[in-house]
Amino acid sequence: MAAISSLKGMVCAAVTAAVVVGGAAGPLAAAPGPGPVPGSTGSGDSLFPQAGNGGYDAQRYRVVLDYRRDGSISASTRLTARARHPLSSFSLDLEGLRVERVRVDGREATFRRHGHELVITPVRPVRGAFAARVAYHGTPHSHTDPDGSSEGWIATADGATTVNEPVGAMTWFPDNDTPRDKARYTFAVTAPSRRAVVANGILVDRSRHGARTTWTWRQGEPMASYLAMISIGDYRVFRSTMRTVAGRRLPVWSFVERSLGPQRGARHLVPRIVRWEERRFGAYPFDSTGMVAHELSVGYALETQDRPVYPGGPGVGVLVHELAHQWYGDSVTPRDWGDIWLNEGFATYAEWLWTAAHGGDSTRATFRALYRQNGPKSDLWKPAPAALSDPADLFGPAYLRGAMTLQVLRQRVGTDHFFDILRSWARLRRHGGASTHGFIGLSERISGDRLHRMFRRWLYTPARPRGY
Numbered sequence: 074m075a076a077i078s079s080l081k082g083m084v085c086a087a088v089t090a091a092v093v094v095g096g097a098a099g100p101l102a103a104a105p106g107p108g109p110v111p112g113s114t115g116s117g118d119s120l121f122p123q124a125g126n127g128g129y130d131a132q133r134y135r136v137v138l139d140y141r142r143d144g145s146i147s148a149s150t151r152l153t154a155r156a157r158h159p160l161s162s163f164s165l166d167l168e169g170l171r172v173e174r175v176r177v178d179g180r181e182a183t184f185r186r187h188g189h190e191l192v193i194t195p196v197r198p199v200r201g202a203f204a205a206r207v208a209y210h211g212t213p214h215s216h217t218d219p220d221g222s223s224e225g226w227i228a229t230a231d232g233a234t235t236v237n238e239p240v241g242a243m244t245w246f247p248d249n250d251t252p253r254d255k256a257r258y259t260f261a262v263t264a265p266s267r268r269a270v271v272a273n274g275i276l277v278d279r280s281r282h283g284a285r286t287t288w289t290w291r292q293g294e295p296m297a298s299y300l301a302m303i304s305i306g307d308y309r310v311f312r313s314t315m316r317t318v319a320g321r322r323l324p325v326w327s328f329v330e331r332s333l334g335p336q337r338g339a340r341h342l343v344p345r346i347v348r349w350e351e352r353r354f355g356a357y358p359f360d361s362t363g364m365v366a367h368e369l370s371v372g373y374a375l376e377t378q379d380r381p382v383y384p385g386g387p388g389v390g391v392l393v394h395e396l397a398h399q400w401y402g403d404s405v406t407p408r409d410w411g412d413i414w415l416n417e418g419f420a421t422y423a424e425w426l427w428t429a430a431h432g433g434d435s436t437r438a439t440f441r442a443l444y445r446q447n448g449p450k451s452d453l454w455k456p457a458p459a460a461l462s463d464p465a466d467l468f469g470p471a472y473l474r475g476a477m478t479l480q481v482l483r484q485r486v487g488t489d490h491f492f493d494i495l496r497s498w499a500r501l502r503r504h505g506g507a508s509t510h511g512f513i514g515l516s517e518r519i520s521g522d523r524l525h526r527m528f529r530r531w532l533y534t535p536a537r538p539r540g541y
């Protein structure tokens with residue numbers, strides 16, 4: 074994420090497993106083990122412990138959503154998942170909206186709402202692979218974050234756009250709303266035909282039925298729910314292809330709100346930046362790219378997977394930032410929100426690299442200016458970027474102090490080792506989960522250096538590190 078206005082304060086901001094009917098027919102049913110228990114209603118995240126759920130691993134979502142001109146939706150979400158142990162009940166996150174019915178493995182299930190928890194009790198406990206389908210309707214609303222900003226479903230004059238970081242997905246579809254449970258997605262969104270609909274992934278179908286059109290997008294790579302995006306609006310649609318550094322053909326889908334003009338400059342920068350970042354970070358991790366530009370009141374851009382959302386026509390810095398997240402954040406995703414510097418520090422550092430490569434300050438000069446301009450009493454040093462305790466600080470020190478940490482690492486291990494670490498991190502954790510601990514371990518292995526003290530000073534200590 075990168076803040077465009079001052080709102081966020083800082084410089085920027087499967088297995089479609091065959092459905093195994095639970096119970097005696099399931100192959101796991103005969104296995105010895107504990108009896109069915111309820112799945113947990115939280116994920117245990119350090120900053121958002123109540124978001125997400127335990128007891129199962131989401132594999133695939135199919136979100137079928139009918140958008141009406143009055144801003145309401147009628148929708149169903151089908152989740153295919155795998156129970157980690159026999160579950161007598163399990164939870165999804167869903168805020169607002171009215172649930173009509175829930176079926177589990179084709180059979181009617183009972184459910185109750187408790188805050189944003191949708192607790193589902195199937196007729197029989199689920200074991201192994203299972204499928205749940207939730208039908209719901211209503212008018213979605215945005216979610217207000219601990220820092221006062223808005224996320225999730227954002228209504229606009231011509232439709233709606235979703236920007237979910239960190240927990241906004243639950244405002245428009247029931248999900249396991251934690252970055253530690255990635256899944257594959259299909260979105261089938263029906264809207265008035267004079268509007269266009271964009272989402273993550275590849276457009277696999279567009280069918281018109283009179284005055285309404287259904288757009289079906291498929292995200293074939295694992296994706297965290299905070300990166301899921303649909304947008305319905307008065308768009309100009311641009312489709313082209315680009316070649317990656319390795320010669321792979323990549324579809325480029327860009328959706329630009331008509332009032333913003335064609336945004337030719339920004340659109341043409343996208344393939345150029347992707348290739349530039351590939352040369353530094355390794356192969357682009359996804360199967361398509363592009364951008365979504367729409368006037369939005371939220372005041373920040375978001376690195377929604379494949380094609381980020383920009384709240385207006387984007388400049389080069391924010392394009393570099395959000396595209397860098399495709400490697401660091403979208404493909405390599407922190408398992409816990411407390412490790413968000415692994416997203417924002419890296420994307421901010423990518424901006425520094427771009428500046429340095431295009432006639433601006435070197436990354437070292439950018440670091441030194443920040444260090445000198447921010448004395449020991451500056452807010453830049455508190456809290457420490459990997460020791461957050463208040464969710465309102467999610468979009469704070471992770472950016473600049475995170476990027477400064479990477480510069481310190483680079484100066485310590487040398488430029489060759491440094492880029493080896495960045496590329497290896499993207500390659501080894503591709504489409505997976507990550508932690509600060511894992512990054513420190515990788516840095517030590519590649520450099521052959523002991524780096525714990527350095528990282529402790531820069532990531533975990535709420536004070537200005539001395540001697541730089």
Ligand SMILES: [Zn+2]
Pocket residue numbers: 074075086376394398416417420
């Ligand atoms: Zn960001």
